[in-house]
Amino acid sequence: MAIMVVGSVALDTVETPRGRRTGALGGACTYFSTAASLFSRVRMVGVVGTDFPEEYIGFLQGRDIDLEGLQVEEGKTFAWSGRYGEDMGDAETLSTELNLFAEFHPVVPESYRTSPYVFLANIDPQLQLEVLAQVEHPRLTALDSMNYWIDSQRDALTKAMSRVNLVVLNETEVQMYSGEQNLVSAADAILSLGPWAVVIKRGGEGSMLVTRGESLGQRVFVTPAYLLPSITDPTGAGDTFAGGMMGYLAETGDLSVRGLRQALVYGTIVASHTVQGFSVDALCNLTRQDLVQRYNDHRRMTLYDTTSAPDTDWFDRSIV
Amino acid sequence: MAIMVVGSVALDTVETPRGRRTGALGGACTYFSTAASLFSRVRMVGVVGTDFPEEYIGFLQGRDIDLEGLQVEEGKTFAWSGRYGEDMGDAETLSTELNLFAEFHPVVPESYRTSPYVFLANIDPQLQLEVLAQVEHPRLTALDSMNYWIDSQRDALTKAMSRVNLVVLNETEVQMYSGEQNLVSAADAILSLGPWAVVIKRGGEGSMLVTRGESLGQRVFVTPAYLLPSITDPTGAGDTFAGGMMGYLAETGDLSVRGLRQALVYGTIVASHTVQGFSVDALCNLTRQDLVQRYNDHRRMTLYDTTSAPDTDWFDRSIV
DSSP: OOEEEEOOOEEEEEEETTEEEEEEEEOHHHHHHHHHTTTSOEEEEEEEETTSOHHHHHHHHHTTOEEEEEEEESSOOEEEEEEOOTTOOSOEEEEEEOGGGGGOOOOOOGGGTTOSEEEEOSSOHHHHHHHHTTOOSOSEEEEEOOHHHHHHOHHHHHHHHHHSSEEEEEHHHHHHHHOOSSHHHHHHHHHTTSOSEEEEEOGGGOEEEEEOOSSHHHHEEEEOOOOOSOOSOOTTHHHHHHHHHHHHHHHHOOOBHHHHHHHHHHHHHHHHHHTTSSTTHHHHTOOHHHHHHHHHHHHHHHOOOOSOOSOTHHHHSBOO | OOEEEEOOOEEEEEEETTEEEEEEEEOHHHHHHHHHTTTSOEEEEEEEETTSOHHHHHHHHHTTOEEEEEEEESSOOEEEEEEOOTTOOSOEEEEEEOGGGGGOOOOOOGGGTTOSEEEEOSSOHHHHHHHHTTOOSOSEEEEEOOHHHHHHOHHHHHHHHHHSSEEEEEHHHHHHHHOOSSHHHHHHHHHTTSOSEEEEEOGGGOEEEEOOOSSHHHHEEEEOOOOOSOOSOOTTHHHHHHHHHHHHHHHHOOOBHHHHHHHHHHHHHHHHHHTTSSTTHHHHTOOHHHHHHHHHHHHHHHOOOOSOOSOTHHHHSBOO
16 A cells, blocks of 8 residues: 655755765665655655756656656755764764755645655744644554654654654654653653554664553563674655555555554664665665564564464564 | 583572572572573583571582582682673673682583583683693583683684684674674674674574575574563673574584584573573473473564475584
8 A cells, every 4th residue: 555755855965984975865865765665655745946856856756756746846956965984873964055954845746645654853842733634534643753852842743753653763852852762751752642552663673563452572572783794874764664555555554553563674774774775875786685684683583482482472463 | 312501500690680598509600500591401610608608508409519619718709790781781790809719720521521412601702712721522512701801812712613614703892803884794793703603692682693604594593582571680691692503402412503503592592481480490380381382482572484395404404
């Protein structure tokens, strides 16, 4: 089933210890779409300027991504420039030119309005609310955000989080929003707003899923990142994690605890490929077989007991 | 089967945001023994002074721990004092009085010499080598160490690591010893010395096991800590992790990939109990049922696929 995604499309200039790229295809919406298109049909909502290279349009079309909602306007595309240190941790932002993105108001095309899966990438929560007002009966809605909006638009963000089914944030963001250091308590504070589940992205440490449920092990899922010998460029890891996760959910339609947990692992696997190249390079020629292979290796990496799983009724239960 | 453990027995004064304890039962050897005694018979080698409380001797005897190798000498017991901050990370050491421990030379009693399992807790690697020279045909030997010995006794530590089967270190220590930031590469550097496996303790992040093998998922096991709402005192977490792990191995005798991985998870579970009380308090009344219950909940917390495991022949293979 189709996923609609709203967010930034950008031209990135990135420097890492492994090299440098200028004017590369970037932005949360682009990363998410490229990843999700490994599993499902994707519909983009965003804005670019007349400087946006034709070949990038061609690349996205080649992945069968619907670009009806991608506004092309007179002016310049959002441009970001950043540098990563030897630890490949958070990027040092060298420049951010919002350009056309500064005045962006998402317009959901008629043909997108009944999209069953909706992902609101990290943009002003006011705009996320505008998008939610333009869609009809989605099966699953999710949002991402960032420290900037937690500080400057807390009320709008709270409202947006209370209106989506899935909140996807990184570790620092859930702690910052909730004021809780303990990640389960932090996720619980967000769950109390209404979402079915909170997904916590933890970079090289992997990810966590917190839902409602009985025992800790039933309601909290903890899974490691796929270990890599080295990283080329961490940009887009979080967005392609979300894209892989949502793409897998839209493909399977499985909203059980099992379905969500497997979606997180597929997100993990897609993100592990992303960081092995600059921009979306490493996702270009990725096959389904590559994903399944690494998914199976992730299973091996985390396996310790092959006796039948303890009381799996909860595992098949819907999170809705 | 019996485990012999050599290391420090101490009187600890600990302050955490949850409270303060003076003269509490502490030391790596004590923590390890208490944890391992949940699974197997334990034989201690260490030294205490005449100030060591009778009740502590009674406590250890009550756990059926063999104290023939515990030297009681005229003088004072090793005393450590430390304080933990709100994050419960590394302790700030307020004072270390080595006392009798400064001149300690481990003497392995005749009745201990054929112990099938041997654990060398964190002491001078020269002493670890002295102990290895006093044991006969152990089935499994393991050692722990610390930054201080990596700096000051690198050659002796290298020699000791090359003579044991299992090296148990924390994340910072494997990185420091190997000069590698990547944990798998760091473990590989240690594996190249000869041990069968490297166990990396990662505190609140859980642990890793690196063995030889084909794919990443076959040779690297990554498993999270059991999540807790709060921690009372982190002292002894690493030592009781090792104690639970070695105790389980000695009980089952299973040196397959499966056996080792399950041992790591039992170590994880024991450590998760340890930090819920001061000193060894939380281990005192722990039952086997408590451990199995939390082990099963850890399985739930990490479970995402119940279809039959991918090619499990490697899983049953011996690591020897």
